[in-house]
Amino acid sequence: MNSKKVSIKDVALQSDVSVATVSRILNNTGRFSSKTATRVMKVANDLGYRQNRLAVGLRSKESNTIGILVPDITNEFFSKIVKKCEQFLFSTGYSTIICNTDRSEEREREYYRTLLDHQIDGLIIISTSASQGSKTIETHIPTVFIDRKPSSDNESVVSSDHYEGGRIITEYLLNDGRVPYLIMTKTKSTATIERVKAFKDVLQKRGFKKFNQHIYSLNMTSDKFLDSDKELKDILSTLIERKEKIGIFAINDNIAYMVIRAAKQLDIEVPKTISVIGFDGTSYSEISSPQITTIKQNVDLISKRACELLLAKMQKKNEGKKQNFFKIPVELVVRQSS
Amino acid sequence: MNSKKVSIKDVALQSDVSVATVSRILNNTGRFSSKTATRVMKVANDLGYRQNRLAVGLRSKESNTIGILVPDITNEFFSKIVKKCEQFLFSTGYSTIICNTDRSEEREREYYRTLLDHQIDGLIIISTSASQGSKTIETHIPTVFIDRKPSSDNESVVSSDHYEGGRIITEYLLNDGRVPYLIMTKTKSTATIERVKAFKDVLQKRGFKKFNQHIYSLNMTSDKFLDSDKELKDILSTLIERKEKIGIFAINDNIAYMVIRAAKQLDIEVPKTISVIGFDGTSYSEISSPQITTIKQNVDLISKRACELLLAKMQKKNEGKKQNFFKIPVELVVRQSS
């Protein structure tokens, strides 16, 4: 238990070799005999030697650190992705710096710069409501986007097939004889946009006119979802008067949960009078009663693909642009709310 | 938009001064004229100069990076704390490396070492079920624990007043004429231990014998909570047969939520037949219906105090041990479940 920090120099001295040799052995870059190797390793161990990553990074231009930009780690879906990525990356030798951007472009840019200061080797950017045509970060380092369309098109993206998910939900509702309504939030993320698009497309194909009247936008963001019960109740009350069999496509599980809660409070039967389908597959869809039918995103796969893609990018910077858009399949999980 | 990285040397060259002067100006460490200062600043700006934190860290022995060890960022309570800390620290110039230990001591140690390799200036350790008497990390750098009793007693701890919270709940139940039962998980965190202790103490004081019969331990950890409905239903069924007015102290909001759900499925009225009180003040306590009475932890204050404490520790390493145990007050939020 030496409190003093031991450097590669100390190891070299104790082992009667040069620092170069120690370095080679520690990094296993060849050019050394296994005999000295074992000796050096022992000394390093005994001394409790540990690399100074700062020095390594400075010299080798590789910090072995990667950054993650995430809108809000408090959002279950994001926190799951971040966790998976962090674990995956750590297992391959990288440390991760996680930054909450709060969906603010300014913070995002600020964080991006700081991450560059840290000489990160790669970057994962999750979602963020890229306000239309805004100049989203132009990265000059290997970057992978999750659930966000980048500005330039030689960037890499991993994303659930939101469009397909939206399509499945809408058609499910329709085939169930429901009049479909979409309830969403103000958050205009890439994911949202795709889901809405699918909704509209299906409605159009099925001959609906004025399908904008089938869309309600709550005055809130996607990360929080505790308020505005009244707004929702008003919507449901209005809908219920039409005496139709109603099917609600909630833009995510949080909203679905709220819809169901509001319905219960209005004594509306779910799924009999109103059937509700969510999106994401978060714990809310499971704990709700009735449990929520939802489109489940494959968080593990998304995270894994994103990391793999990033690692690949980092290895061969120069490379013909291969497939750089991964669509991860989604899955309809039918439960009690539909 | 220079893609090439510009170093302090470039700035020096362009400004016709030495790197030393540039460094002084950039860090505002004095010994320069305001005239050259403005010139250098302009050049630095024009060139888009940015510090290489690795180099700074290597030289100055301060990485301006701090580490956070957290059991599971997917747990809402933890993610809130981590987010707050991260934001607070960033605003004071520090970057944060977040590590999910998954409540594994091995991973914890591994991460700790890696964090040291990164030359972190300070460390925040959140919870983790320190299995009895286990050798929890001995840190040689400024460290603050959140919700965990450290091994040596000159460490700093910030924690909600879990004991007080447990006391309030138990007495509330008692005063409401309920026979109190505690339902907990297998996770033996410091927080849990305190809450349970308070429960026992109050029961003892109120003349209960064999109060261990008032405690049920579910076969699960605190981070997940979707399974084992059956276990819970069995417990509730047993309790209900006693024809008492029952009051349940759920060790956290997740459990409280599950208890209520199970009760509903058994057609047990909450709070009439069984009243339920949770702990933490997470979103689950709000979204549940009936909404859950709970002890709310002051996440913002906890995070803020922890960061402030850490920063203070980092500044003056040598200091008489001042107060190093912060108990953050908790608050009973009475809602519908009790």
Added chain:
DNA sequence: ATGAAAGCGCTAACAG
């Protein structure tokens, strides 16, 4: 008020 120079801990030529 400024510059020269040393050096943090490490890796990467280059020699041998």
Added chain:
DNA sequence: CTGTTAGCGCTTTCAT
């Protein structure tokens, strides 16, 4: 197979 040397980008004496 191993050692010598240079230098990554920066801060910090020590001069002047």
